[in-house]
Amino acid sequence: MNKTINQKAWFFVIPVFILVAFNAAIPLMTVVNYSFQETFGNNVFAWEGTRWFKQILLSERFHAALARQIAFTFIILLIQIPLGIGIALTMPKKGWGVPVCLILMSMPLLIPWNVVGAMWNIFALPDIGFLGHSLNGLGFDYNFTQQPGDAWFTTILMDVWHWTSLVVLLSYAGLNSIQPAYYQAAEIDGASRWAIFRYIELPKMKKVLTLAILLRFMDSFMIYTEPFVLTGGGPGNTTAFLSIDLVKMALGQFDLGPAAAMSLIYFFIVLLVCWVFYNLMMKNEAQS
């Protein structure tokens, strides 16, 4: 759309600007403030320069949490994106099945995150949970509160349960926007099922898939509540992802300086990846 230049448009943006600035800029300044200083309580501060940043960047604890976080995000993207596309491809296109699928599949998205954690806790408990009991009944030695491997398996399964539907809904919307003419042309050419997917469906889904990957990256990288309720970061620290580790440091140990420095590094990583994705997305939009 050709937009007119109008500086007065700023007046329309002012309410949003004030509300978000009030919420983002002021607290962010507090974080920046802490990250360069040492506090002894009673509002006494001492300048520390970049000491906390160096400490965090060199600390093994941060490296370990970051490595766990990257591994987790990578695994869930690897599972959820193909699975979501696959389910969207097999979903009914019309009839009574459509609203049934949409409603039932959206359900996990609307459950408060700590309830998701609590629900999976009850579901996976080895003695009284359906998942835990069944797995043990099948001969697996499964106990997510004690074995790191099982804790990871449960956390990933929970996230797949919680968020795959978002990828499904996005892909489904992308598929629905394809004109029937494309399929007819493919049929005349005698294209295989794979060719239809590769050359018609996948390119048409590019935009929504970029968005799905972006959203899943952001939200899985910030994950806190669900694993906190499910495993509490344990056993040991094996499922303590970045946010869990950060909250532990800030509110648990009250190490404000290092926690603030870690917050900024954390935010910076998310921002950097999202900036790359945002530019990719805008480039796609400009092309189409």
Add this chain to the structure above:
Amino acid sequence: MKKYKWLVPTLYIIFLMLPIYWLINMSFKTTTEIINTYSLWPQKFTTENYVKIFTDSTWYMGYVNSITYTVFNTIISVAAALPAAYAFSRYKFLGDKHLFFWLLTNRMAPPAVFALPFFQFYSSVNLFDTHIAVALSHCLFNIPLAVWILEGFMSAVPKELDETAYVDGYSFGRFFFKIFVPTIAAGIGITMFFCFMFSWVELLLAKTLTATEAKPIAATMTRTASTSGYELGLLAAAGTLTIIPGAIVIYFVKDYIAKGFAMGRV
């Protein structure tokens, strides 16, 4: 192969429903039954967990609090985002692209980063433990989202609509509320749905900013779980009840969801 296509969504839905069923199953059992026996359905069916929630004010007030700040937040977010999204979809102005990206960065900020500063900030302005504090703090991620979705819907409306209205002698205000808002009603519905959803499911900020007066149901649950032993039946019943508002909202917007996603936003 085509014949068995329905199997995939069916199996997926069964996988989705299993943990939910297990939660509902637990909510109708007594705590002793949960701990001592494993059964696929309640052996001694009881509704005492639900009775407790509906008669104890610390429990049911949690729901009232959660719904209150969620509704506040939805109204504030959509009301503020409407004019801004209009500006982004119709006009070019100094710094518009940067402002749009800056708004989106707030959707990307990990809430864990903001928890402590929010606590200090809202305490210092005497808003700690009020519904409005939680509603305002959720604006951090809901306003960018609302602007993003609404901008998508508004850009799909041709600009000729605006121009014709002005030619017909409509003032901006009359045009906006009488013509433009009804035109994008579906988009506003979707936006409200997503604002409601993200405010309803968020816990970290809501928990950090409240103590007793505005405590969300989710926080009541975690605190109960840790203070009064392990009352699994009660916890399951409370969890089951938190699913209901979401289910009601989904039912009303089911026709719009697919359409909203099709805009390529959200």
